[in-house]
Amino acid sequence: MKPIKKFMLTEQEMPIQWYNIVADMPNKPLPPLHPGTKQPLKPEDLYPLFAQELAKQEFATERYIEIPDEVQDLYKIWRSTPLVRAYALEKALDTPAKIYFKNEGTSPAGSHKPNTAIAQAYYNYKQGIKRITTETGGGQWGTALSFACQHFGLDLKVFMVKVSYNQKPYRKLMMNTWGSDVIPSPSNLTEAGRKILREYPDSAGSLGIAISEAVELAAQDPLTNYSLGSVLNHVLLHQTIIGEEALLQMEKAGDEPDIVIGCFGGGSNFAGISFPFIRRNLKEGKHTRVIAVEPQSCPKLTRGQFQYDFGDTVGLTPLLPMYTLGHDFQPASIHAGGLRYHGAGVIVSQLLKDKLMEAVAIPQLETFEAGILFAKTEGIIPAPESTHAIAQAIREAKIAKAEGKAKTILFNLSGHGMIDLYAYEQYLGGNLQNFELSDQEIAQSLDKLEKIM
Numbered sequence: 001m002k003p004i005k006k007f008m009l010t011e012q013e014m015p016i017q018w019y020n021i022v023a024d025m026p027n028k029p030l031p032p033l034h035p036g037t038k039q040p041l042k043p044e045d046l047y048p049l050f051a052q053e054l055a056k057q058e059f060a061t062e063r064y065i066e067i068p069d070e071v072q073d074l075y076k077i078w079r080s081t082p083l084v085r086a087y088a089l090e091k092a093l094d095t096p097a098k099i100y101f102k103n104e105g106t107s108p109a110g111s112h113k114p115n116t117a118i119a120q121a122y123y124n125y126k127q128g129i130k131r132i133t134t135e136t137g138g139g140q141w142g143t144a145l146s147f148a149c150q151h152f153g154l155d156l157k158v159f160m161v162k163v164s165y166n167q168k169p170y171r172k173l174m175m176n177t178w179g180s181d182v183i184p185s186p187s188n189l190t191e192a193g194r195k196i197l198r199e200y201p202d203s204a205g206s207l208g209i210a211i212s213e214a215v216e217l218a219a220q221d222p223l224t225n226y227s228l229g230s231v232l233n234h235v236l237l238h239q240t241i242i243g244e245e246a247l248l249q250m251e252k253a254g255d256e257p258d259i260v261i262g263c264f265g266g267g268s269n270f271a272g273i274s275f276p277f278i279r280r281n282l283k284e285g286k287h288t289r290v291i292a293v294e295p296q297s298c299p300k301l302t303r304g305q306f307q308y309d310f311g312d313t314v315g316l317t318p319l320l321p322m323y324t325l326g327h328d329f330q331p332a333s334i335h336a337g338g339l340r341y342h343g344a345g346v347i348v349s350q351l352l353k354d355k356l357m358e359a360v361a362i363p364q365l366e367t368f369e370a371g372i373l374f375a376k377t378e379g380i381i382p383a384p385e386s387t388h389a390i391a392q393a394i395r396e397a398k399i400a401k402a403e404g405k406a407k408t409i410l411f412n413l414s415g416h417g418m419i420d421l422y423a424y425e426q427y428l429g430g431n432l433q434n435f436e437l438s439d440q441e442i443a444q445s446l447d448k449l450e451k452i453m
């Protein structure tokens, strides 16, 4: 019998619930704090910016949350995503390990982000909201939300960091094709943008500024809400569709992963692939290792501090109890733009603190080497973010070989890299480098934080 390469689910087999890991955590996450009063936040505090259902999910404690029918129907455009056995990669590594990956690059936007974009657009539409604002750095979140908003007839304004706006015309054009309005940030549309432009007319923008602009517009109009693509609990919740599918698909493959790996920016795709497997560790006595992979140049999980910190650079968001490098930490401009974030989701931070997961940091050149080997063997050119997960899978496969042990490795391929070919051009031209951070640089940024615990 020929070996099976790809494991899919039929529409009848698709999961119909998201998994809320908070229900099973031995230590619950600490509450987010209001930035002004420093009092624990309540769902109502989020209503001016977020759909009420999303604000409730942010604080939810029940184990499972039904996926609305309309969201399930839209997921069917590309879900289930394939679970693939990477035979060619295994062969190239001459490893006894079995390597599987879950391919989230098959979505219309090319990454895992539509899993939450669709859910967020849906709940806003149901509540009668007419317009959404958001920010985007590299453009992956902006494209995913554009795809989702046009489906529900919501107008979307995307504040895109100016330097990316100029460097990534194809991401902008994807957003325009789906009908959204893309504005280079800082812009003249908001007080926050005008203030920056007065002081720095040539500002290249930053994610922090773009967030401030998007939030300012949403706060002014009751029919406009704001939307975020990572970090928050409700975003991680929606992404668990990835791991719920993967559990069923691994069953079909007749295997169980010993190791589950995801790259880590704010934590959403990592949470998506891993939380259902952590549930089995917590409730069924399994011992699957779960590993988050961050860039060496932005090592909040491996070298940051567990502290209350702002989610944005400017200091407008609630204070979140998380692993952070400090909210004005400026990561080097690596090509894995989606991993250049100073903090981490609250749930993931607590899990790491409680040693229910592991974290590693990998230098940029190793990740691109891994990405190229993956492209040559499995045929898919991965997003620069996803190459971090591939690099760790390769490290584990090499350890398996050295130890002469068969292990089963599962990683999440969070997206394809077809719109990131500029990064590959830079790598192939020998123009990329690693960025080492000194302890002193990290301490400088952390010392500025107000210590709340």
Ligand SMILES: *Cc1c(COP(=O)(O)O)cnc(C)c1O
Residues within 6 Å of the ligand: 111, 112, 113, 140, 141, 229, 230, 231, 263, 264, 265, 266, 267, 268, 269, 270, 338, 339, 383, 385, 386, 414, 415, 416
């Ligand atoms: C946004 C993005 C990431 C990082 O975000 P997480 O919330 O940590 O998942 C990783 N990979 C891709 C392809 C992305 O678009």
